[in-house]
Amino acid sequence: MAFNKKNIKVRRWQENDIPSIVECHKAVYRDFPEGSLSNARTFQLQFNAFPEGQFLAELEGKVIGYAASIIVQLDDEHPYTYNELTGGASFSTHNPSGDTLYGADIGVNPDYRGHGIAGMLYVQRKKLMKRYNLMRMVAYGRIPGYRKHAGEYSPEEYVEEVVAGNIKDLALNAHLKAGYKVKKILPDFFQDASSANYSTWIEHLNTDFRPEKRKISGAPLKHPVRKIRVCAAQYMMRKVNSWEDFEQNVEFFVDTADCYNCHFLMFPELFTAQLFSMFPPEMDGPAAMRRLAEMTDRYTQMFIEKAKEHRLYIIGGSQPVIRDGKIYNVAHLFTPNGNVYTQDKLHITPAERKFWDIHPGKSVKIFDTPFGKIAILVCYDIEFPELSRLLCLSGVEVIFVPFSTDERKSYNRVRITAHARAVENYIYVVIAGNVGNLPNVKSYLLNYGQAAVLTPSDFAFPLNAIEGEANPNIETVVIAELDLNSLSLQREIGSVRPWFDRRPDLYELNPKIPFELERID
Numbered sequence: 001m002a003f004n005k006k007n008i009k010v011r012r013w014q015e016n017d018i019p020s021i022v023e024c025h026k027a028v029y030r031d032f033p034e035g036s037l038s039n040a041r042t043f044q045l046q047f048n049a050f051p052e053g054q055f056l057a058e059l060e061g062k063v064i065g066y067a068a069s070i071i072v073q074l075d076d077e078h079p080y081t082y083n084e085l086t087g088g089a090s091f092s093t094h095n096p097s098g099d100t101l102y103g104a105d106i107g108v109n110p111d112y113r114g115h116g117i118a119g120m121l122y123v124q125r126k127k128l129m130k131r132y133n134l135m136r137m138v139a140y141g142r143i144p145g146y147r148k149h150a151g152e153y154s155p156e157e158y159v160e161e162v163v164a165g166n167i168k169d170l171a172l173n174a175h176l177k178a179g180y181k182v183k184k185i186l187p188d189f190f191q192d193a194s195s196a197n198y199s200t201w202i203e204h205l206n207t208d209f210r211p212e213k214r215k216i217s218g219a220p221l222k223h224p225v226r227k228i229r230v231c232a233a234q235y236m237m238r239k240v241n242s243w244e245d246f247e248q249n250v251e252f253f254v255d256t257a258d259c260y261n262c263h264f265l266m267f268p269e270l271f272t273a274q275l276f277s278m279f280p281p282e283m284d285g286p287a288a289m290r291r292l293a294e295m296t297d298r299y300t301q302m303f304i305e306k307a308k309e310h311r312l313y314i315i316g317g318s319q320p321v322i323r324d325g326k327i328y329n330v331a332h333l334f335t336p337n338g339n340v341y342t343q344d345k346l347h348i349t350p351a352e353r354k355f356w357d358i359h360p361g362k363s364v365k366i367f368d369t370p371f372g373k374i375a376i377l378v379c380y381d382i383e384f385p386e387l388s389r390l391l392c393l394s395g396v397e398v399i400f401v402p403f404s405t406d407e408r409k410s411y412n413r414v415r416i417t418a419h420a421r422a423v424e425n426y427i428y429v430v431i432a433g434n435v436g437n438l439p440n441v442k443s444y445l446l447n448y449g450q451a452a453v454l455t456p457s458d459f460a461f462p463l464n465a466i467e468g469e470a471n472p473n474i475e476t477v478v479i480a481e482l483d484l485n486s487l488s489l490q491r492e493i494g495s496v497r498p499w500f501d502r503r504p505d506l507y508e509l510n511p512k513i514p515f516e517l518e519r520i521d
Contacts, residue, residue: 003059003112010120013054013066018043020063021056028107031144031194042089046070046104049091052519053101055124057108057117065108067121071134073098082140082189096226099214101129103139106174113170122178129206130337131521132370133214133311137204140186144194145169155185155198172200180204208336210311212261216481226484228371228398230264231257232432232451235317236475239277239438243295246275247302253477258310260479263371267317268434268449269345269379269404270329272299276441285355285443289327293320300332300340307334313369313520317402317432318345318378326359331376331402333367337521341367345378346387355443363513364391369520372397372484379403382431383417385424390511392425397484401431406446415452422454423465424498426491428482429454435473448473453480458494460486 013021022040029037047054050070057065070091074080086104087093103125108117129137145167146158153161159182161167172182180202189199216229233253240246250267257265275295276288283291296319303316314334321330321342329345329352344361352358364387367374373395381387382401391399401418405411414431422429433449452469455461468480491499 003115005115008057008059008064008115008117008120010055010057010124012051013047013056015044015047017056017063018047021066024056024063024066024109025107027109027111030110032192038089045090045092049094053094053128055121057120059112064112065106065117065121067106067125068104069125069128069137070094070102070104071096071098071132072100072102074100074102074138079186080140080189085140099135101125101132101134101137103137106139118174119178126179126204127337127521129204130208133208133210134206135209135211135214136206137180139175139180139202140189141175141180141200141202142171142192142195143169143198143200144171144192146198147194147196150196155187155196159185159200175200175202178204208311210261213263213311216261216263226372227481228264228484229260229262229479229481230398230430230453231260231262231266232430232453232470232478233265233267233271234432234449234451234470234474234476234478235268235271235274235434237271237274237434237436237438237444237447239440240274241278243275243298246272249274250302250306254306254310254312254314256477257312257479262312262479264313264315264374264400264430266315266400266402266430266432268432269318269331269402270320271317271402271404271434272319273404273434273441273444274438276444277438279441281440281442286327286357288441288443289320289356289358290322293322293327296321300334303332303334304338304340307336308338311336315376315400315402320356320358327357328361329358329378330361331378333376333520335520339521341365341518341520343376343378345381347380347384349380363516364511365516365518366391366394366396367518367520374398374400376400376402379405379414382421382429383413385417385421386509388421388425388427389509390515392427393509394515394517396427397487398428398430398482401429403431403433403449405433405448407448411448411450415450418452419454419465423457426456426458426487426494426498428467428487430480432478435475451476451478453478453482456487456490456494458490458496460490460494 053069055067162169183201307314316332318331331343333341348360375391375396403414418429432451434447435449450472453467455465457465468478470476
């Protein structure tokens with residue numbers, strides 16, 4: 001069938017796609033008895049269990065291919081069946097704490113094969129594997145060409161011939177092209193007459209796998225947990241003579257977060273103002289901010305490279321950005337896959353308006369990471385309780401607050417209100433600020449800061465509701481491990497339940513604009 005490959009779109013399933021996926025499934029498995037095929041209820045259960053793991057390919061609105069996968073923990077010495085692995089195709093066996101992405105099914109409508117569609121679906125699976133820092137992908141693949149050669153070869157010999165390129169097998173060749181290696185041949189994994197009831201056990205290792213980080217964020221099936229390790233940089237502002245000096249300072253914190261197996265690293269608000277020390281002393285505030293904004297591309301490229309190299313989620317503090325001639329104070333989130341997401345500062349202090357001509361942003365974002373939903377509120381934004389409450393009602397579990405304050409009273413406003421947000425919403429709040437001085441920079445003289453990781457105040461949390469904090473005004477980091485499962489449980493069973501005890505009969509809180517949900521890979 002002739003068509004333009006550029007018109008093919010690969011995306012995650014949506015619930016209303018399920019009838020079309022069923023039709024594609026029937027086309028893929030035309031050689032299977034009708035009663036053995038999955039139905040709409042089966043696909044609905046799979047979607048409900050792990051929506052992030054299900055992908056499809058569509059052409060002009062028609063589903064022409066699909067892939068289904070779950071996360072599992074496998075004993076390689078145990079011979080599984082398809083029903084055991086998938087809970088009878090329901091995906092009830094999905095285990096977020098596992099270390100393996102199991103490709104339960106992948107298929108392309110026969111009318112559209114030969115155009116690399118399966119490869120496009122495999123690309124998404126590989127991204128998913130890396131996003132969740134999983135050790136590998138495995139699959140139990142069909143060998144539908146084997147029945148024709150069963151009298152000539154054993155299943156092991158047949159697979160060797162296919163791997164050597166002497167025989168073509170529709171399914172196995174697609175798996176080999178995707179980078180899988182055959183580990184062994186299994187009988188009776190599922191009933192498949194075309195494969196004479198044999199299947200391949202195939203594996204694709206994640207070359208970027210970080211086992212230390214997986215041990216923190218995952219656990220064996222009997223003890224499922226969701227933990228993240230965060231690092232808050234307490235950044236020393238001091239004179240630098242070149243961009244290379246600045247990057248060397250940044251590298252110290254990146255190396256530290258990496259050495260201690262952190263998942264997230266956060267720098268302070270406008271810590272890039274350290275580069276002001278390279279500008280002429282007489283340059284006024286707005287001009288210095290605009291000069292700094294001109295370095296945004298270099299700043300962005302630096303953090304993209306460091307996030308990819310160290311497989312870190314880096315909140316690069318904030319950096320001035322010029323849009324339509326106006327200056328905005330913008331937090332940047334860099335991911336291990338090299339993507340960049342942003343959150344504007346929404347509330348601007350009188351000093352920022354007066355000295356730097358900074359303008360407020362207009363959109364609120366929620367970042368759906370592999371570890372949970374997070375948000376970034378820049379400094380002054382945390383002092384407005386309505387914003388945090390709305391974010392938490394939308395599922396946010398951790399708020400990261402890069403800040404920059406000049407003296408202790410300013411710092412206390414951020415610290416006290418950040419702690420209040422943690423207590424009143426049963427969330428974690430991570431704060432990181434600048435310390436030290438820039439004596440020759442009139443627009444950024446003083447800095448007072450104390451990085452901290454703040455928790456709710458209840459029996460499951462530290463007595464002072466502080467998971468970790470630095471000594472003030474020195475260059476250091478705060479590293480803490482956050483248990484998101486415990487957080488979720490305490491919202492339900494805590495001594496107080498601010499989620500459930502609100503009084504909508506007396507008051508209500510609604511956003512004027514929809515919050516933007518960014519799915520982070």
